[in-house]
Amino acid sequence: MTTTLPSQALPPQVKPSTFALSSKSPTDLAPEIIALPVIPGDDELIIGPGSADLGDRHDLLDHLEFEGATGSAGEVTSYAVSGSGALRQILLVGVGAQRRDDFRRAGAALARAVRDRSGVVTTIPAVDPDVALEPFVAGATLGSFLFHWRSEGAPWTPVETITLAELDADRGDDLARAVAIARASWRARFFASVPSNLKNPAWLADQAAELAESTGLKLTVWDEHQLEADGFGGLVGVGQGSVTPPRLIRLDYSPRKAGRLSSLKGVPTVVVIGKGITFDTGGLNIKPGDGMVNMKRDMTGGAVVLAVMSALAEIGCPVKVVGLIAAAENAISGSAMRPGDVVTHYGGRTSEVTNTDAEGRLVLADAMAYAADKLKPAAVVDIATLTGAVRVALGQTLAGYYADDEGLATLLEEASEVSGERLWRLPLVADYEEKLASKVADADNAPGGPGSITAALFLHHFTGGVPWAHLDVGCGDAYADVHDLTPGPTGFGARVLLTWLAEQDPLAGVGA
The missing domain is CATH 3.40.220.10 (Leucine Aminopeptidase, subunit E, domain 1)
Structure with missing residues (x-):
């Protein structure tokens, strides 16, 4: 209700x-x-x-x-x-x-x-x-x-x-692209900064509708009833404790004029997926008070996807892009998801919930499985403020990323250098796969340390074999004026993704 x-x-x-x-x-x-x-x-x-x-x-x-x-x-x-x-x-x-x-x-x-x-x-x-x-x-x-x-x-x-x-008018296109990328990052920071007494999954869907209308994107939104009917068990489970139900938000972009792509025939599709937890109490595995204060920005991944989608036409992105935002509020109530519950994700894979504060991977898994099944993408990139472990490892100034495709990893690394949003590649260590084992389900959602790596390994099972990268954004907050950051949510990721998607061939070498 x-x-x-x-x-x-x-x-x-x-x-x-x-x-x-x-x-x-x-x-x-x-x-x-x-x-x-x-x-x-x-x-x-x-x-x-x-x-x-x-x-x-x-x-x-x-x-x-x-x-x-x-x-x-x-x-x-x-x-x-x-x-x-x-x-x-x-x-x-x-x-x-x-x-x-x-x-x-x-x-x-x-x-x-x-x-x-x-x-x-x-x-x-x-x-x-x-x-x-x-x-x-x-x-x-x-x-x-x-x-x-x-x-x-x-x-x-x-x-x-x-x-x-002292700059000639022929720099006009360069300036327009620069402004588009910078304002997308501004937009991501804005969405992440809005307090959660206003921001909830339905509000995010409304923002997506406004962006779609102003930029010509196609919008599709699943409400809680459609999510349950279509088998998005991770989103339904995480959102069931809140009075503001979950949403899956889809935005579709098609280039006005397809560029010449060296590696693939036709116009391929890239999917970008954002974690959209509009507030994270931790659920019944409740966070301490200090750890909850900044959780309005736990939808930074979703904010980045909204911002990226809004700027694709301005930067001349030459490929189709589908943005998916898995939006829910992880709240506490009598109907909240419990430790020990089992959720069935889109496509049928099951997860035992041993920690309700490991909720981001549950909603991302649904969106990733849907993308692999229905969209047949050439690449999938997800972005999320997913683990505290990555912040312990890398601090507040750069994000960790994982990739199972060397071509995609290289493209993101190059975009990181150009954009100034620094990424540090972390390993998908197969030796830790056994930590995901559950006695009752296909996987345990909270298999323990090394926390960022095991979270990435959990998600890797939902790629459907599509080239994939995962951005684990530990640098979601800034605490002072430092260079281009001001205090508050950083909106990290919009610039690096747009720099990549603005390339003449964003899929060069991917899947090779």
Whole structure:
């Protein structure tokens, strides 16, 4: 029985900055704020593009020396400008060794320095547009991310417009792609940040419907009755204790113009699957209070899938993509799933539930089995805040991933390097398979350590032999402003998946 909860309404949220291109020099645009790149040289600092027109009037190098600047990535030195013109401030932003990470950090640092301003003109990407443009846009966008539910409004707002000077108009497509990827990551962070007194499986389905309408995606949603009728026992079991029933959300994307794919004939399908646990109490194996505080973001995988699907057309993804979000609330009630229960997944495989807090793999298993059976994909990638074990192993700055196909593993590794969302490959160790054994079912859902590996091995049984990768996102939370992260859910995964799916052939070498 579905229960209607009291209605909630979010206050207006801040919007990400907009970006503009200009071939002009910064001074020709008469801005209030100019941001110039600072490059460490062998003997002294070098101020990059746009400095020539300012050097006669402002001794910027002396100012950098006085302030002890080093030019390290993300270092910001402010120079006040007086006079009758429009210019009031010059920001000198270090770009370090001019790697992608350095430009991402420079963009984030600049964004923080110009909060609440109407605009800034910068030449930072002009240092090396091929390398700098996309990471700079990502850093400048995400360094300004903010979610709030304050009665007095947002404490600050991102700068309204960032103009990228000394860049030709032919960079327009590159900028559009960069903005699409950055805003998808913003969207993933937003969905993961929404509190669970508003966010539940039905709410997620509503968000998917809005995205589908605005982007031309096809939407299919299974409610709790359809899930039970179609045999999605993992989703039904995990969601049965909540007053807000589970949902399986499917979004379909088809490219407007299929690209030339070197490895496969026709237009193949990729499936991306996200864990959508809108709140995780742990179930009857209840979490401690401190461990429950951030569990509104246990649907980060689902948030990432929503965000990825929303941006596929903008990045020109050349393959068909189906996004599946297995959404449920893992709650406590008289009808909650119990330790010792057995669930029957889509397709018939059974799992003994020895720990109700190992629920994510139960809902993912249903979606994976459905994908293998009905969608005949060329590759499946799932993403989830699945285990605490991966966070113990890898910390808060990178995610673990598993793959049973070397081609897919390589593509994701390369996308990780480009996107800045770092992945570390972990092994699918067959020796641990025996830990999955159950006396009453096909597998035990909580076979113990090594926890991330045994979770991946549990999921591997539901791939149907399709090339598969699993992203175990332990870095689901950020606790301070660090580079392109702001405090709160990280939305990790949108950039790496979109970088992969934007390739000319996202399936090159897969299944070879």
